[in-house]
Amino acid sequence: MADRGLSERGAGTRALILDTALAAFAEAGYRGTSVRDIATRCGLTHPALLYHFPTKADLLMAVLDRRDDAEGRAAGFDELRGRALLDELVGTARRNADRRGVVELYATLSAEATEAGHPAHAYFVERYARLRETVGRAYTELARAGELRPGIVPETAARQLVALMDGLQVQWLLDPSIDMADALAAHVAAQIA
Template structure:
Protein backbone atom coordinates (compact mmCIF):
# COMPACT_ATOMS: atom_id res chain seq x y z
CA UNK A 1 0.00 0.00 0.00
CA UNK A 2 2.78 2.42 0.83
CA UNK A 3 4.49 1.89 -2.51
CA UNK A 4 1.40 2.79 -4.55
CA UNK A 5 0.34 5.67 -2.33
CA UNK A 6 3.63 7.61 -2.74
CA UNK A 7 3.63 7.73 -6.56
CA UNK A 8 -0.12 8.36 -6.61
CA UNK A 9 0.22 11.32 -4.26
CA UNK A 10 3.09 12.68 -6.37
CA UNK A 11 1.00 12.32 -9.52
CA UNK A 12 -1.91 14.22 -7.94
CA UNK A 13 0.47 16.95 -6.76
CA UNK A 14 2.04 17.21 -10.22
CA UNK A 15 -1.40 17.46 -11.88
CA UNK A 16 -2.33 20.26 -9.48
CA UNK A 17 0.95 22.04 -10.23
CA UNK A 18 0.23 21.83 -13.96
CA UNK A 19 -3.27 23.25 -13.44
CA UNK A 20 -1.87 26.12 -11.34
CA UNK A 21 0.67 27.03 -14.01
CA UNK A 22 -1.93 26.68 -16.79
CA UNK A 23 -4.34 28.98 -14.93
CA UNK A 24 -1.63 31.60 -14.54
CA UNK A 25 -0.55 31.52 -18.18
CA UNK A 26 -4.04 31.25 -19.66
CA UNK A 27 -5.43 34.09 -17.53
CA UNK A 28 -3.14 36.56 -19.27
CA UNK A 29 -2.38 35.18 -22.71
CA UNK A 30 -5.23 32.84 -23.43
CA UNK A 31 -4.83 29.74 -25.53
CA UNK A 32 -2.24 29.98 -28.29
CA UNK A 33 -0.37 27.34 -30.27
CA UNK A 34 2.58 27.55 -27.89
CA UNK A 35 0.61 27.52 -24.62
CA UNK A 36 0.96 23.80 -23.87
CA UNK A 37 4.69 23.98 -24.59
CA UNK A 38 4.98 26.97 -22.22
CA UNK A 39 3.09 25.14 -19.48
CA UNK A 40 5.26 22.04 -19.90
CA UNK A 41 8.46 24.10 -19.83
CA UNK A 42 7.38 25.99 -16.70
CA UNK A 43 6.59 22.71 -14.92
CA UNK A 44 9.83 21.13 -16.12
CA UNK A 45 8.46 18.37 -18.34
CA UNK A 46 7.90 17.77 -22.05
CA UNK A 47 4.61 18.37 -23.87
CA UNK A 48 3.97 14.58 -24.15
CA UNK A 49 4.77 14.34 -20.44
CA UNK A 50 2.25 17.09 -19.75
CA UNK A 51 -0.48 15.31 -21.70
CA UNK A 52 0.38 12.04 -19.93
CA UNK A 53 -1.16 13.47 -16.75
CA UNK A 54 -4.43 14.44 -18.43
CA UNK A 55 -4.77 12.24 -21.48
CA UNK A 56 -5.50 15.08 -23.90
CA UNK A 57 -5.34 18.83 -24.43
CA UNK A 58 -9.11 19.03 -23.94
CA UNK A 59 -8.95 17.18 -20.60
CA UNK A 60 -6.27 19.60 -19.35
CA UNK A 61 -8.28 22.66 -20.41
CA UNK A 62 -11.43 21.23 -18.83
CA UNK A 63 -9.51 20.69 -15.58
CA UNK A 64 -8.36 24.33 -15.73
CA UNK A 65 -11.93 25.61 -16.15
CA UNK A 66 -13.17 23.32 -13.36
CA UNK A 67 -10.48 24.71 -11.07
CA UNK A 68 -11.45 28.26 -12.02
CA UNK A 69 -15.07 27.51 -11.08
CA UNK A 70 -13.98 25.93 -7.78
CA UNK A 71 -11.90 28.99 -6.90
CA UNK A 72 -14.66 31.40 -7.90
CA UNK A 73 -17.09 29.68 -5.54
CA UNK A 74 -14.45 29.61 -2.77
CA UNK A 75 -14.02 33.39 -3.20
CA UNK A 76 -17.76 34.03 -3.10
CA UNK A 77 -18.31 34.52 -6.82
CA UNK A 78 -21.51 32.81 -7.86
CA UNK A 79 -25.26 32.97 -7.48
CA UNK A 80 -26.32 32.18 -3.94
CA UNK A 81 -22.74 32.09 -2.67
CA UNK A 82 -22.54 35.44 -0.91
CA UNK A 83 -26.16 36.39 -0.44
CA UNK A 84 -25.95 39.08 -3.14
CA UNK A 85 -28.89 39.56 -5.47
CA UNK A 86 -28.92 38.09 -8.96
CA UNK A 87 -28.07 41.40 -10.67
CA UNK A 88 -25.14 42.14 -8.35
CA UNK A 89 -23.87 38.58 -8.70
CA UNK A 90 -23.97 38.67 -12.49
CA UNK A 91 -22.11 41.98 -12.44
CA UNK A 92 -19.46 40.40 -10.19
CA UNK A 93 -19.18 37.37 -12.49
CA UNK A 94 -18.72 39.64 -15.53
CA UNK A 95 -16.18 41.82 -13.74
CA UNK A 96 -14.22 38.71 -12.76
CA UNK A 97 -14.11 37.62 -16.42
CA UNK A 98 -12.95 41.06 -17.53
CA UNK A 99 -10.00 40.79 -15.14
CA UNK A 100 -8.87 37.51 -16.78
CA UNK A 101 -9.28 38.03 -20.53
CA UNK A 102 -7.24 34.95 -21.40
CA UNK A 103 -9.49 32.65 -19.41
CA UNK A 104 -12.58 34.43 -20.77
CA UNK A 105 -11.28 33.79 -24.29
CA UNK A 106 -10.53 30.14 -23.47
CA UNK A 107 -14.01 29.68 -22.00
CA UNK A 108 -15.71 31.25 -25.03
CA UNK A 109 -13.77 29.20 -27.59
CA UNK A 110 -13.96 25.97 -25.64
CA UNK A 111 -17.68 26.33 -24.92
CA UNK A 112 -18.38 26.78 -28.63
CA UNK A 113 -16.28 23.72 -29.51
CA UNK A 114 -18.04 21.68 -26.81
CA UNK A 115 -21.45 22.11 -28.46
CA UNK A 116 -20.41 19.01 -30.43
CA UNK A 117 -21.74 16.04 -28.45
CA UNK A 118 -18.54 14.11 -29.14
CA UNK A 119 -16.31 16.83 -27.69
CA UNK A 120 -14.53 15.73 -24.48
CA UNK A 121 -15.78 18.83 -22.62
CA UNK A 122 -19.41 18.54 -23.76
CA UNK A 123 -20.60 16.99 -20.49
CA UNK A 124 -18.69 19.55 -18.43
CA UNK A 125 -20.26 22.54 -20.18
CA UNK A 126 -23.73 21.02 -20.31
CA UNK A 127 -23.61 20.27 -16.59
CA UNK A 128 -22.14 23.66 -15.78
CA UNK A 129 -24.88 25.55 -17.63
CA UNK A 130 -27.60 23.42 -16.02
CA UNK A 131 -26.12 24.07 -12.56
CA UNK A 132 -25.81 27.83 -13.10
CA UNK A 133 -29.31 28.12 -14.61
CA UNK A 134 -30.70 26.37 -11.53
CA UNK A 135 -28.78 28.71 -9.21
CA UNK A 136 -30.06 31.78 -11.07
CA UNK A 137 -33.64 30.44 -10.99
CA UNK A 138 -33.36 29.91 -7.22
CA UNK A 139 -31.96 33.43 -6.82
CA UNK A 140 -34.85 34.90 -8.83
CA UNK A 141 -37.44 33.01 -6.76
CA UNK A 142 -35.80 34.18 -3.53
CA UNK A 143 -35.92 37.80 -4.73
CA UNK A 144 -39.53 37.37 -5.84
CA UNK A 145 -40.36 36.11 -2.34
CA UNK A 146 -38.55 39.14 -0.93
CA UNK A 147 -40.54 41.56 -3.08
CA UNK A 148 -37.52 42.63 -5.18
CA UNK A 149 -38.45 41.03 -8.53
CA UNK A 150 -41.92 41.00 -10.09
CA UNK A 151 -43.70 37.66 -9.66
CA UNK A 152 -44.70 37.74 -13.34
CA UNK A 153 -41.08 36.85 -14.27
CA UNK A 154 -40.72 33.16 -15.17
CA UNK A 155 -37.41 32.11 -13.53
CA UNK A 156 -36.57 29.39 -16.09
CA UNK A 157 -36.57 31.46 -19.28
CA UNK A 158 -35.17 34.46 -17.39
CA UNK A 159 -32.16 32.39 -16.28
CA UNK A 160 -31.52 31.31 -19.88
CA UNK A 161 -31.74 34.91 -21.09
CA UNK A 162 -29.40 36.19 -18.37
CA UNK A 163 -26.74 33.63 -19.32
CA UNK A 164 -27.21 34.47 -23.01
CA UNK A 165 -26.69 38.18 -22.26
CA UNK A 166 -23.66 37.47 -20.07
CA UNK A 167 -21.96 35.23 -22.65
CA UNK A 168 -22.86 37.56 -25.53
CA UNK A 169 -21.47 40.63 -23.78
CA UNK A 170 -18.29 38.77 -22.92
CA UNK A 171 -17.84 37.76 -26.56
CA UNK A 172 -18.42 41.32 -27.79
CA UNK A 173 -15.94 42.66 -25.22
CA UNK A 174 -13.30 40.13 -26.31
CA UNK A 175 -13.74 41.37 -29.88
CA UNK A 176 -13.82 45.05 -28.86
CA UNK A 177 -12.30 45.79 -25.41
CA UNK A 178 -13.42 49.42 -25.71
CA UNK A 179 -17.03 48.41 -25.01
CA UNK A 180 -18.62 48.79 -21.57
CA UNK A 181 -20.30 45.41 -20.97
CA UNK A 182 -21.11 46.10 -17.31
CA UNK A 183 -23.41 49.01 -18.14
CA UNK A 184 -25.04 46.95 -20.88
CA UNK A 185 -25.53 44.08 -18.41
CA UNK A 186 -27.14 46.29 -15.77
CA UNK A 187 -29.50 47.76 -18.39
CA UNK A 188 -30.46 44.25 -19.54
CA UNK A 189 -31.09 43.07 -15.98
CA UNK A 190 -33.57 45.91 -15.38
CA UNK A 191 -35.57 44.63 -18.35
CA UNK A 192 -35.21 40.92 -17.53
CA UNK A 193 -35.82 41.23 -13.78
CA UNK A 194 -38.21 44.16 -13.29
CA UNK A 195 -39.26 45.34 -9.85
CA UNK A 196 -42.82 44.53 -8.76
CA UNK A 197 -45.48 46.78 -10.25
CA UNK A 198 -47.04 49.10 -7.72
Protein backbone atom coordinates (compact mmCIF):
# COMPACT_ATOMS: atom_id res chain seq x y z
CA MET A 1 0.00 0.00 0.00
CA ALA A 2 2.88 2.39 0.78
CA ASP A 3 4.44 1.71 -2.63
CA ARG A 4 1.16 2.64 -4.31
CA GLY A 5 1.06 5.95 -2.43
CA LEU A 6 4.63 6.72 -3.48
CA SER A 7 3.83 5.77 -7.07
CA GLU A 8 0.74 8.00 -7.14
CA ARG A 9 2.68 10.86 -5.56
CA GLY A 10 5.46 10.41 -8.13
CA ALA A 11 2.92 10.44 -10.98
CA GLY A 12 1.37 13.58 -9.51
CA THR A 13 4.77 15.25 -9.28
CA ARG A 14 5.57 14.31 -12.89
CA ALA A 15 2.23 15.73 -14.05
CA LEU A 16 2.89 18.97 -12.13
CA ILE A 17 6.35 19.24 -13.68
CA LEU A 18 5.02 18.61 -17.20
CA ASP A 19 2.18 21.13 -16.85
CA THR A 20 4.55 23.74 -15.44
CA ALA A 21 7.17 23.06 -18.12
CA LEU A 22 4.56 23.36 -20.87
CA ALA A 23 3.61 26.82 -19.57
CA ALA A 24 7.24 27.89 -19.14
CA PHE A 25 8.32 26.66 -22.60
CA ALA A 26 5.28 28.37 -24.13
CA GLU A 27 6.17 31.67 -22.43
CA ALA A 28 9.90 31.77 -23.08
CA GLY A 29 10.73 29.00 -25.54
CA TYR A 30 13.11 26.14 -24.89
CA ARG A 31 16.25 28.25 -24.79
CA GLY A 32 14.69 30.94 -22.60
CA THR A 33 13.53 28.50 -19.94
CA SER A 34 15.73 27.02 -17.24
CA VAL A 35 15.15 23.76 -15.41
CA ARG A 36 15.81 25.61 -12.15
CA ASP A 37 12.97 28.03 -12.94
CA ILE A 38 10.59 25.14 -13.63
CA ALA A 39 11.62 23.45 -10.39
CA THR A 40 11.02 26.69 -8.46
CA ARG A 41 7.59 27.14 -10.03
CA CYS A 42 6.75 23.56 -9.00
CA GLY A 43 7.97 24.09 -5.44
CA LEU A 44 10.70 21.50 -5.99
CA THR A 45 14.44 21.54 -5.66
CA HIS A 46 16.51 21.35 -8.80
CA PRO A 47 17.75 17.81 -7.92
CA ALA A 48 14.15 16.68 -7.27
CA LEU A 49 13.13 17.76 -10.78
CA LEU A 50 16.22 16.10 -12.26
CA TYR A 51 15.20 12.86 -10.52
CA HIS A 52 12.13 12.77 -12.76
CA PHE A 53 13.70 14.30 -15.88
CA PRO A 54 17.52 14.01 -15.97
CA THR A 55 17.97 16.63 -18.71
CA LYS A 56 16.13 19.63 -20.04
CA ALA A 57 15.83 17.86 -23.40
CA ASP A 58 14.20 14.85 -21.67
CA LEU A 59 11.71 17.22 -20.07
CA LEU A 60 10.92 18.92 -23.38
CA MET A 61 10.32 15.62 -25.15
CA ALA A 62 8.09 14.39 -22.30
CA VAL A 63 6.01 17.58 -22.56
CA LEU A 64 5.62 17.14 -26.33
CA ASP A 65 4.86 13.42 -26.10
CA ARG A 66 2.29 13.92 -23.34
CA ARG A 67 0.47 16.58 -25.33
CA ASP A 68 0.49 14.52 -28.53
CA ASP A 69 -0.70 11.38 -26.72
CA ALA A 70 -3.57 13.23 -25.07
CA GLU A 71 -4.65 15.00 -28.27
CA GLY A 72 -4.35 11.94 -30.49
CA ARG A 73 -6.20 9.62 -28.13
CA ALA A 74 -8.99 12.13 -27.55
CA ALA A 75 -9.67 12.45 -31.26
CA GLY A 76 -8.95 8.87 -32.36
CA PHE A 77 -7.06 10.74 -35.08
CA ASP A 78 -5.29 7.77 -36.66
CA GLU A 79 -8.58 5.95 -37.25
CA LEU A 80 -10.32 8.85 -39.00
CA ARG A 81 -10.76 8.83 -42.77
CA GLY A 82 -11.53 11.35 -45.52
CA ARG A 83 -13.74 14.27 -44.56
CA ALA A 84 -13.92 13.14 -40.90
CA LEU A 85 -10.17 13.66 -40.55
CA LEU A 86 -10.31 17.13 -42.10
CA ASP A 87 -13.25 18.00 -39.84
CA GLU A 88 -11.21 16.86 -36.84
CA LEU A 89 -8.43 19.28 -37.81
CA VAL A 90 -11.03 22.06 -37.80
CA GLY A 91 -12.14 20.80 -34.39
CA THR A 92 -8.53 20.91 -33.19
CA ALA A 93 -8.28 24.54 -34.29
CA ARG A 94 -11.51 25.28 -32.39
CA ARG A 95 -10.18 23.59 -29.22
CA ASN A 96 -6.85 25.37 -29.57
CA ALA A 97 -8.62 28.72 -29.20
CA ASP A 98 -9.02 27.73 -25.53
CA ARG A 99 -5.41 26.54 -25.13
CA ARG A 100 -3.22 29.53 -25.76
CA GLY A 101 -0.26 28.00 -23.92
CA VAL A 102 -0.23 24.91 -26.11
CA VAL A 103 -0.47 27.02 -29.29
CA GLU A 104 2.36 29.27 -28.06
CA LEU A 105 4.47 26.23 -27.21
CA TYR A 106 4.12 24.72 -30.68
CA ALA A 107 4.58 28.00 -32.51
CA THR A 108 7.70 28.86 -30.51
CA LEU A 109 9.25 25.41 -30.50
CA SER A 110 8.55 24.59 -34.14
CA ALA A 111 10.39 27.78 -35.14
CA GLU A 112 13.28 27.11 -32.72
CA ALA A 113 13.49 23.49 -33.86
CA THR A 114 14.31 24.40 -37.45
CA GLU A 115 17.92 24.44 -36.24
CA ALA A 116 19.29 20.91 -36.69
CA GLY A 117 20.94 20.95 -33.24
CA HIS A 118 17.74 21.73 -31.34
CA PRO A 119 16.57 18.83 -29.11
CA ALA A 120 13.11 18.85 -30.73
CA HIS A 121 14.35 19.05 -34.35
CA ALA A 122 13.79 15.36 -35.13
CA TYR A 123 10.45 15.44 -33.31
CA PHE A 124 9.10 18.26 -35.48
CA VAL A 125 10.53 16.82 -38.71
CA GLU A 126 8.76 13.53 -37.96
CA ARG A 127 5.58 15.20 -36.69
CA TYR A 128 5.17 17.31 -39.85
CA ALA A 129 5.97 14.36 -42.14
CA ARG A 130 3.42 12.17 -40.34
CA LEU A 131 0.78 14.93 -40.36
CA ARG A 132 1.27 15.66 -44.08
CA GLU A 133 1.02 11.94 -44.83
CA THR A 134 -2.16 11.52 -42.76
CA VAL A 135 -3.84 14.60 -44.22
CA GLY A 136 -2.68 13.57 -47.71
CA ARG A 137 -4.35 10.19 -47.17
CA ALA A 138 -7.62 11.95 -46.28
CA TYR A 139 -7.46 14.07 -49.44
CA THR A 140 -6.63 10.98 -51.54
CA GLU A 141 -9.67 9.19 -50.11
CA LEU A 142 -11.85 12.18 -50.96
CA ALA A 143 -10.42 12.29 -54.48
CA ARG A 144 -11.09 8.58 -55.04
CA ALA A 145 -14.67 9.09 -53.87
CA GLY A 146 -15.06 11.98 -56.32
CA GLU A 147 -15.55 14.46 -53.48
CA LEU A 148 -12.68 16.88 -54.28
CA ARG A 149 -13.01 19.77 -56.68
CA PRO A 150 -11.14 19.28 -59.98
CA GLY A 151 -7.50 20.30 -59.98
CA ILE A 152 -6.84 19.68 -56.28
CA VAL A 153 -3.77 17.50 -55.83
CA PRO A 154 -3.99 15.59 -52.52
CA GLU A 155 -0.31 15.90 -51.56
CA THR A 156 -0.26 19.62 -52.32
CA ALA A 157 -3.57 20.17 -50.53
CA ALA A 158 -2.15 18.39 -47.45
CA ARG A 159 0.93 20.65 -47.36
CA GLN A 160 -1.28 23.71 -47.82
CA LEU A 161 -3.68 22.72 -45.04
CA VAL A 162 -0.87 22.07 -42.54
CA ALA A 163 0.74 25.40 -43.46
CA LEU A 164 -2.60 27.19 -43.17
CA MET A 165 -3.18 25.74 -39.71
CA ASP A 166 0.23 26.87 -38.49
CA GLY A 167 -0.09 30.32 -40.06
CA LEU A 168 -3.54 30.83 -38.59
CA GLN A 169 -2.22 29.90 -35.16
CA VAL A 170 0.51 32.55 -35.35
CA GLN A 171 -1.98 35.14 -36.57
CA TRP A 172 -4.36 34.20 -33.74
CA LEU A 173 -1.57 34.53 -31.17
CA LEU A 174 -1.04 38.07 -32.44
CA ASP A 175 -4.75 38.89 -32.81
CA PRO A 176 -7.13 36.63 -30.83
CA SER A 177 -10.14 38.00 -32.75
CA ILE A 178 -9.12 35.76 -35.67
CA ASP A 179 -11.27 32.64 -35.80
CA MET A 180 -8.85 29.86 -36.73
CA ALA A 181 -11.52 27.18 -37.00
CA ASP A 182 -13.84 29.17 -39.25
CA ALA A 183 -11.00 30.08 -41.61
CA LEU A 184 -9.86 26.46 -41.75
CA ALA A 185 -13.42 25.18 -42.28
CA ALA A 186 -13.95 27.64 -45.14
CA HIS A 187 -10.73 26.47 -46.79
CA VAL A 188 -11.72 22.81 -46.55
CA ALA A 189 -15.27 23.53 -47.76
CA ALA A 190 -13.90 25.31 -50.84
CA GLN A 191 -12.01 22.13 -51.78
CA ILE A 192 -14.92 19.74 -51.48
CA ALA A 193 -17.04 19.05 -54.55
